[in-house]
Amino acid sequence: MRLPAPLSVCLLLSIAHTTLAQSWRPPAPSERCPSKWGADDERGAANHVTAAQVLRAVRLIRTGEIVELGRVLSSDMPMAAGRGFDLYTKRTNGPLGANKRMSNEEFVATELGQVGTQFDMFAHQGIDGSLYNCVPIEGTATRNGFTRLGVEKIGAIVTRGVLVDIAGMKGVSSLDAGYEISVDDIEAALAREHVALAPGDAVLFHTGWGRLWGVDNTKYATRSPGIGVAAAEWLAKQDVLLFGADTGPVEVLPNPDPQVDLPVHQIALVVNGIFLLENLKLDQLVASQSYEFAFVVQPLKIKGATGSTVAPIAIR
Amino acid sequence: MRLPAPLSVCLLLSIAHTTLAQSWRPPAPSERCPSKWGADDERGAANHVTAAQVLRAVRLIRTGEIVELGRVLSSDMPMAAGRGFDLYTKRTNGPLGANKRMSNEEFVATELGQVGTQFDMFAHQGIDGSLYNCVPIEGTATRNGFTRLGVEKIGAIVTRGVLVDIAGMKGVSSLDAGYEISVDDIEAALAREHVALAPGDAVLFHTGWGRLWGVDNTKYATRSPGIGVAAAEWLAKQDVLLFGADTGPVEVLPNPDPQVDLPVHQIALVVNGIFLLENLKLDQLVASQSYEFAFVVQPLKIKGATGSTVAPIAIR
């Protein structure tokens, strides 16, 4: 059973009568295309992954300790509306041969690009019919994936990772649902950590919302604290490679401006070619106060896909 | 459409009348259990991934160049009998909000643990009813995965990688179907590369068979050169973490002894707790003569699964 039609839509409608100043409208195609990485580029900020960038990351490794940042994939994890994860064991038909070999496998049916700890690729989001670099959805979307901007174009990402512990800076175990992380918040958290962002960084925001994972999945999936429009545009100016969080959408849900629906997804993926990393498990990183580390993620090379479930790590 | 019943069975039957000396029979439970990692261990050779081992790997990084070792996942890749990979685009229902957001995703139906470039976990293989560490299949296998020995127990592997270029040592572009790699072959290749194996290594065999990927998928999937019983037992003695190849089964297919069916799978996964890595893309590593490197693979944390499709890398 998949969950019904997007809750975000419902939330949007329920508060649509509130009057607010217009917070953000997407830039026109002429303002956002061609991308700074070139008119034919399909990799966006993944172009930051150069040998020099890899060496910069590797130099941060001191103890050799691996910190896992991915959640376990199972049917009972929190998922956005309309998504599921179903695994069926295909038990052995054996034993085979004189060695009595038995062989099990499993069949999995899932929104593979968009469940669990998850990396968002450009085919995932559009603005009024077009994707990153103004690639049109029509003619690019086929029944079996996208002919351009699929996640198989990215490859592994090895770069410097930075943990921005907003909850820690605020002195709370978790930010509240609907809390919009501001630029000031980010700067205050970085100052507290004695860290500065640099181009090509993977920036991971700790909100504390991840405590609800497996505890109150409905609450986890319905609303969350997160990045707002101003912070997203500031991050884009810092020229980061990706940003992620211990929440489903990374961005604040619902947006304080009820007229816009998940605008940070557009700012990151469509306007700036920056990736999002969702549903991170950050408790161990926070507990060890690891603010700077080598960050490695290997998106599956799913042809034409809008993203990939992943199992990223920090290496300290 | 999935492919019909295992070809390996057919091949086995077709040559079952040949009389050969008995090559290998699985050890009795008392001879293989408890595992050297302890009676309750579920991680086998993944216990090699210590901070010291990570640092050993990291020190091999010189240029920061990433070499991708994974294949693109698509419906037309070679697959073993009975497996498939089907991706269906779920196009946007938008545009949503004043920001005209559009959101695409995909539904994937596949043997997620056992397709593409792929990491084999212990729940995958058994000997007459029991798995690694003599865990019984009955009572551990449920409809929705295994309660023990699932791939979510492993975590990321960062270790020293060694390329063993058997085809290069032989001076051929590809070994022949059915060619059994011997211990002498491995030692000759390592000598040519001026490399020695060490405990915890990820050992990747280049057979050249990968040239058939996407070129002649039927040939690729039906037979292959690979590791035989003697080489597998030798590798286990070297205490390696995993071994893999640019073929489907890593091991020679069919086995020269027609009475045994994929015995190397049992020797590695069931008897010794060593992982297999299948369908590697090794051409770039071979071309650059990278025989020693940092190796990183992040199996998806699929609860109770027999393996994971992966996108491993070498970092030079």
Added chain:
Amino acid sequence: MRLPAPLSVCLLLSIAHTTLAQSWRPPAPSERCPSKWGADDERGAANHVTAAQVLRAVRLIRTGEIVELGRVLSSDMPMAAGRGFDLYTKRTNGPLGANKRMSNEEFVATELGQVGTQFDMFAHQGIDGSLYNCVPIEGTATRNGFTRLGVEKIGAIVTRGVLVDIAGMKGVSSLDAGYEISVDDIEAALAREHVALAPGDAVLFHTGWGRLWGVDNTKYATRSPGIGVAAAEWLAKQDVLLFGADTGPVEVLPNPDPQVDLPVHQIALVVNGIFLLENLKLDQLVASQSYEFAFVVQPLKIKGATGSTVAPIAIR
């Protein structure tokens, strides 16, 4: 997202301390095998569908009116734990040709034998390792269906249908959850309807529970009124072809004896070779007081399957 582990198990455990007289235990293999239809029979009561039986049914048709007895199949219908129904539109890749043809289809992932209005076949249920006619599960169950007792063995069923309106006889809109329909209840309802059962009948019980379908799916799927052990054994003595109801399990859930789990499924499918028909939509039949009619159901010919979702009809 599929629902978690069987609720029936939880219910069973929660009341397991209650002491009750032993209500029913399954007969030993020697008592139930061979089936009265022969030791090799795989069709059980479907053997009732003879040309004479078809003519008997056809003679009941008077007005030619069709009454639909099937529910709409969709992802939001009530389903037992662990089942789902997911449909993904595969939109056209066209237009194709000078005629600008466009072609849509859909991918469906579901427990096809066991969702919606649904016909239960013998492979569905067993007693301690064996199915109808003492066919063992081990050796018959393969990864891809059963080699014996699959639903493709049955064919269409055309027979006399009888509506037994228990709720109507009781003068209630719906029986209560957990209400066990007795033999007296059935006889009283038949007397009120001036109808008697005959061998080969399809007997449909109206409990009124169907009012909850789409209204309170959780309540619908968790408990229900229905046939108990005594009524099931009486129905078997009447030599009926199938019995069904406007509930999920047809039988009372939970069983009044907390030590037995869905015993009517075993009495019907395993012991007597009689089929079950679940989740019927009976309101229209009840409203028109159609107690006797031609009944037609066409199970899909799914090779090796435990049942089939269906769309049966009554013709008056």
Added chain:
Amino acid sequence: MRLPAPLSVCLLLSIAHTTLAQSWRPPAPSERCPSKWGADDERGAANHVTAAQVLRAVRLIRTGEIVELGRVLSSDMPMAAGRGFDLYTKRTNGPLGANKRMSNEEFVATELGQVGTQFDMFAHQGIDGSLYNCVPIEGTATRNGFTRLGVEKIGAIVTRGVLVDIAGMKGVSSLDAGYEISVDDIEAALAREHVALAPGDAVLFHTGWGRLWGVDNTKYATRSPGIGVAAAEWLAKQDVLLFGADTGPVEVLPNPDPQVDLPVHQIALVVNGIFLLENLKLDQLVASQSYEFAFVVQPLKIKGATGSTVAPIAIR
């Protein structure tokens, strides 16, 4: 593994240089809408299924013999490009309770509306962006089915069935691939059978092509004899309810005019609101020379689907 991109496209391209007189172009929206069944109609020729029509069919039943017209659903049946049928056994997790109940089911992943013996609904086919009754695809197609013209709108069909044995009339066991059945052929076959068509009939064409089912699936699925444009338009004039055949597409494949792609699908489903019934098993009907019979088919009530796999019958 699904088959690659539509073969029909390849065939079309391969012969696109042939010059032929223009055979057919779709009528403009103003010429085909509203449908003769009304501007809001979603059921087309299913409106023929009245009580009177049912009685007309029932009166044809003489012996009570049921003839099955459906194929067994399995992974190795012939399928059009991009479609599959995969079934995975979910074996019991039992035994449960003192009655040691065991319960098996299966997970099926398939293009449920478009595999096996199969009923085509209006959402399946369009002309340049619009469906039957000029319903636009855009805005009607959602990720999870169509909001209009889904197969759940139809209900069971009980009507007079007519077998038109074209192969028999021609004195051949099978028509050739690419043979276009003409109006003269149909009239000659009907004369030989002493049968005339009437409004609301289900017309089943025997081509003999069904002999290839399970014998040469590739040949079966790639090309076939069948109805052409002229015969389809003549059938529409006879006001039939549906027409079907013992082939995949019912219509001739490829079309003799290489510029049009499956035009009979558009003539039936989009222009005239007439259904198609594909992959029928007609051998038994032919062998018994049953030219007129009661025909019954129960499409699954799949919400928003483009069709349904079915198991139709003739009753003689």
